[in-house]
Structures are given as C-alpha cells and as structure tokens.
Amino acid sequence: MAEVKENLHMEKIVSLCKRRGFIFQSSEIYGGINGFWDYGPLGAELKRNVKELWWRAMTRAREDVAGLEATIIMAPAIWKASGHVDTFSDPMCDCKKCKKRHRADQLCEDQGLALTKGDNGQFAFPAGTKCTHCGSTELTEPRPFNLMFKTYVGPIESEDHVAYLRPETAQAIFAQFKNVLETSRQKIPFGIAQIGKAFRNEVTPRNYTFRSREFEQMELEFFIKPDEAIEAIHGSVATVPVSGHPGEPQPNWGWQAWHQYWVEERVRFYEGLGLARATLSFHVQTADELAHYARATTDILFKFPFSKRDEKGELKGEELEGIAARSDFDLSQHQRFSGKPMSVFDEELRNAWPRLPQARQDALWQRYYAHRQRYLTRMGVAEDAAARQATEDANALAKGNYIPHVIEPSAGVDRLILALLTNAYTETVKTDDKGRSETLYVMQFHPRVAPIKVAVLPLLKNKPELVARARAVFELLRHDLACFYDEGGSIGKRYARQDEAGTPYCVTIDFDTLGENPELHDTVTLRYRDDGRQERLKISGLRQWLLEHVR
RNA sequence: GCGGGCGUAGUUCAAUGGUAGAACGGCAGCCUUCCAAGCUGCACACGAGGGUUCGAUUCCCUUCGCCCGCUCCA
Numbered sequence A: 001m002a003e004v005k006e007n008l009h010m011e012k013i014v015s016l017c018k019r020r021g022f023i024f025q026s027s028e029i030y031g032g033i034n035g036f037w038d039y040g041p042l043g044a045e046l047k048r049n050v051k052e053l054w055w056r057a058m059t060r061a062r063e064d065v066a067g068l069e070a071t072i073i074m075a076p077a078i079w080k081a082s083g084h085v086d087t088f089s090d091p092m093c094d095c096k097k098c099k100k101r102h103r104a105d106q107l108c109e110d111q112g113l114a115l116t117k118g119d120n121g122q123f124a125f126p127a128g129t130k131c132t133h134c135g136s137t138e139l140t141e142p143r144p145f146n147l148m149f150k151t152y153v154g155p156i157e158s159e160d161h162v163a164y165l166r167p168e169t170a171q172a173i174f175a176q177f178k179n180v181l182e183t184s185r186q187k188i189p190f191g192i193a194q195i196g197k198a199f200r201n202e203v204t205p206r207n208y209t210f211r212s213r214e215f216e217q218m219e220l221e222f223f224i225k226p227d228e229a230i231e232a233i234h235g236s237v238a239t240v241p242v243s244g245h246p247g248e249p250q251p252n253w254g255w256q257a258w259h260q261y262w263v264e265e266r267v268r269f270y271e272g273l274g275l276a277r278a279t280l281s282f283h284v285q286t287a288d289e290l291a292h293y294a295r296a297t298t299d300i301l302f303k304f305p306f307s308k309r310d311e312k313g314e315l316k317g318e319e320l321e322g323i324a325a326r327s328d329f330d331l332s333q334h335q336r337f338s339g340k341p342m343s344v345f346d347e348e349l350r351n352a353w354p355r356l357p358q359a360r361q362d363a364l365w366q367r368y369y370a371h372r373q374r375y376l377t378r379m380g381v382a383e384d385a386a387a388r389q390a391t392e393d394a395n396a397l398a399k400g401n402y403i404p405h406v407i408e409p410s411a412g413v414d415r416l417i418l419a420l421l422t423n424a425y426t427e428t429v430k431t432d433d434k435g436r437s438e439t440l441y442v443m444q445f446h447p448r449v450a451p452i453k454v455a456v457l458p459l460l461k462n463k464p465e466l467v468a469r470a471r472a473v474f475e476l477l478r479h480d481l482a483c484f485y486d487e488g489g490s491i492g493k494r495y496a497r498q499d500e501a502g503t504p505y506c507v508t509i510d511f512d513t514l515g516e517n518p519e520l521h522d523t524v525t526l527r528y529r530d531d532g533r534q535e536r537l538k539i540s541g542l543r544q545w546l547l548e549h550v551r
Numbered sequence B: 001g002c003g004g005g006c007g008u009a010g011u012u013c014a015a016u017g018g019u020a021g022a023a024c025g026g027c028a029g030c031c032u033u034c035c036a037a038g039c040u041g042c043a044c045a046c047g048a049g050g051g052u053u054c055g056a057u058u059c060c061c062u063u064c065g066c067c068c069g070c071u072c073c074a
Helices: A010-020 A041-060 A077-081 A104-110 A170-175 A177-184 A227-234 A255-272 A329-338 A347-355 A358-378 A383-398 A413-424 A464-477 A491-501 A539-549
Strands: A023-025 A037-039 A065-067 A089-094 A101-103 A143-146 A150-152 A162-164 A190-199 A214-224 A280-284 A296-302 A318-327 A405-412 A425-431 A437-443 A454-458 A483-485 A505-509 A523-528 A534-538
Touching (some): A010 A413, A010 A425, A010 A491, A037 A041, A041 A065, A041 A190, A077 A170, A077 A329, A089 A104, A170 A177, A170 A190, A170 A214, A170 A329, A177 A190, A214 A255, A214 A413, A227 A347, A227 A358, A255 A280, A255 A296, A255 A318, A255 A405, A296 A413, A318 A329, A318 A413, A329 A405, A358 A383, A413 A425, A454 A464, A454 A491, A464 A483, A464 A505, A464 A539, A534 A539
Parallel strands (some): A065 A190, A454 A483, A454 A505
Antiparallel strands (some): A023 A037, A089 A101, A089 A143, A150 A162, A190 A214, A280 A296, A296 A318, A318 A405, A505 A523, A523 A534
C-alpha cells in the first residue's frame, strides 16, 4: 500500500471502479458527457468519508477555523474582481497549416506585435501575424476561450443577466469574509473553510476524473496579519526552520511560518488517509510560475501512474493541493471593486505602534506603503492615485488597521479520491493446485476512508441459526458503522467481494459463535483484509473494537 | 480544438453482409464448517443517428464517448 504504483494502467482502475460501483460516467445511457463523472454507491461513501475527515480536521478539531457554505452562482462582479473574467478568457487561434494552437495574445507578443480588440469585443490580428511554429500566415480568427461556465439569471437571456458557475470556491470566502469575522467571534489569525462544487470548462478533460469540468474543492482561506504588523507587535517575525513542521502556531509567525505550517499540516492529513510520503512529492513554484500576487506556492503532488517522469525516470506526480501565500491581494481586490472596507482593526497593533521608536515606525510604514503602492499600480491604478491610497493604507496601519494576508490550502476532492483509489489498488495472481490462476484484487484503503467498514457474514447460508445470529450482529453494528451483510455463495467468495470493495474487516458467524466449542461461545471470526489474518473477538466488545479501529 | 487509435453483456474478449458466443461477474435454488469449490436455472450487449443494400453489429458518413500525442490547465 505504501509503494508508488509505477506501472499500473489506469484502465484497470477504471474497470474496477465501474464493476464495483465506485465511479460511473455521467449520463452513460445517453453516451456520456465529456468531463463529468458520477460516484456510485461505494464511491459516494468514500468521498463522504474524505470530506468529513477534512471538515473535522480543518474546522471542528481547531478553534481558529470557521466553516462556510456559499452558493455556486454569485454576483458576476466577484469574477471581475478576482480576475477570472479576464484571465479565464484567453483568445486562442489555430494555425490552419500546421494545426498548432496558440494563445493569440502571446503569438503577437512573440513577434513584437499587439493583438487588437474592437469595440464589439472581437479580437483581431495585426497584418502579417505568422504562426511561430511553421511561419504560415493562415491563422484562424482569434476566438475568446472562456473557461467559466456561463448562464443567465432570470428568464431573459441577455448580456445584462449573465452569471457564471464559480470556477473556484475561494472567492465566496473572500466575499463573506466580513460577515464571518463578525459572527464567528474569531480574530486574526483565523481561517474560513469551505467544501463545494466548482466548474471549469476545461479544454481537454483527461486522465479519468483527474481533470473534470465539474469538481469539488476543499479550501481554506487562512487570514493572517501582515508581517509589518507582526514586527510592530512582537519586535520581529519568527524565523522558520529550513524544513519540517514548525510546531504549534505562535503569535509572532509571519506568512512564511504560516505557509510552511499549512504545507506540513496538509501532508499529515494525507498521510492520515493512507497516502505514504513516498507516494507524494512537492513542487515549489518558481518566480516565473507564481501568479503576480502570490509570494509562494507549494503544490502537494501524488504520483499517479499517468504522471510525467523527471530526468531520472521517476514519477513527478500531479497536483492534489496547492498551498499558496496570496498576500492581501484577494481582499484588496474585493475592497476596490465592491467599495466595502475589507480591513480589520487590530487592538494589539494599535497599542504596540506608539511604543515603537520613531525610526522603526518609519521603516515599517515605508515597507507597508511600498507593498500597497506596488499592488495598486500593478492593478492599473494611476500613479498619483496609487500613492495617495498607499499613504492612506500605511497611515491606517499605524492606527491598527490592515487588510489581512492569506494562506490558501486548496485541495481537489476528486483528485484525492482518484489518488486514494490508485493507492489502494493491488492485484495478485493466485494459482491453485490444479494450476488454474486467477487475479485477486484488493482495495487496500485506510479503514478511515473505506466505504464499507465491516461485512457481516454467516459461515453458511442454509443453517438458520447462523443466519439469525449474523442478522443480529449486523443489526448491532449497522447504526454506527457502514456495514454490509452478505450470505450469497461461499465464504471465500464473499471475502473476495469485500476485498474488491476495500472493506477492512469481515466478521463471520460460525458454529463456535453458537457454542459448539463452549469456550468460544458468543465470539466471532474477525478477518483482516490485507493479509487474511483471523482472530476471535467477543460479540459484546465488537462494536467498540470496530469503532476504535476505523477512527 | 487538431492528429492518430478504439467503441460487441457489468467486466475481459470472440465471431459474422442474413440481427451474436464464451469466460468471469450478477440473480435465484440446491449444496458448502473460513479465503472467488460444485450443480441447476435465469437475466443482460453490437454507443447514437443517417446512408448504401433485399438485408448492416459488420461497408460509408455524421455524432457522442474512451485512449494516446499536441494544445490548454488563471
């Protein structure tokens, strides 16, 4: 279970998932729809378990995170503020000769030209634009390529009524930041967590459910004080260990410590779901890759069989989660676009500031000013207006006000499910005495995520006493555990069925349960999925034992 | 969106210009004292649409879907 699935073909997983009811193609009876997938009975349980574990770890187990469940369709202005309306609609074109596809704006730039946009919103190439691949001038018209799903709110289908299905859950958190802050009795640093569907009209959905057009995210926006505020209050920002978990959160943590903290917290979460470190890898985004507002982004990758390989031939992995340090960009954008203040008042800062030596005050003021000014001018605010606003912001800081910065651990649920399925999949070829061989499939899920926790089986079906006792045991367990009763076929076949479903424990009611051997009266066989090991447990302690082992 | 390959029971495969077989799986019954035993029976498929043809699952076209490569992935 711990090893990396190097040479596993995805088709095998796809076929098992279909066969056992983990994942089906959406709308299959109508021929399917590209990029959309349904979870069958086992998949639905698996996914529920994963979301439940995330929610528990991120909110209930912590005092500093509050939950949120926002709508999928929101005011379109949110997507203007976030930048999605602009960046999600890159104009694309194809070369008619060599069939190469380009981003029209980049193609022009590469040749020192500029794409033009008419009043009607239509893009056009300047004369002489060539394909950078083959040199042909036969290019298709630049077409906007919007990755957001569009719909209309209300009965009138006009541009005035356009709305989008959210392409990420994060923006809803930013938009409700003030409401949550005021109602949750939290103060900075604290986070808002949300699980929910998001939609992206991907150009090419690929790799089974990995890149779907409808998918689910588990996102935390964790709001922290700007480093300038930390320095004012605590004298300096805590230094971060070179690697590893920085330990329990401290008041003097700056964004780097918080970023590292969340990376490590998230890795621990994945390990707790059964994804060993060896199956994970990291990608620290380089300066070139980083979005302009991001200070750092660390991706946690899982080594899927379809992942690309590095120079050494090792699987590089595909992204499960990105942990981004997004500065105060998002809230600043919403403040500018909505006109509503997104700043918070920090009493500690207000009290600390006047006690700082003047030189220190000036230095922090200057740094904060520079940061704000850089942001504003990058966003196209005119130089003098930006200077004025940045001055205001820096003056506000001195009075204890700032826009919080954000650390964002953002995970894809469906990708994680696919990782868990891949990770759990094992096959072994078994040859019997007659030389016949068959392949046995075992889904070795961590008991925590397993869709069915325990199967209850009477050893034989045609002995009413066994069946009755088995039904009673099933009844005893089913209210607290995802439980499955099966009496069809032979006991071996039933074990094998549960192995494919990934059920970690099977409980068998046999003649000893009934008292054939008095010492074993009221005990059952407990059979382990991964090694077939068996032991006997008292029925009286069974429920408790199982609850402890699936936690 | 481009290029290539592919679509036959739930799964894995077979055959065929005269409407399809198997294995495993599923369901029911019998049997079975711990790892896919056996016996009997049952159900289930040519992705969709159009064309050619007396007749199409088979040939052609379109479409949808899947896989690979390109492109895209803020």
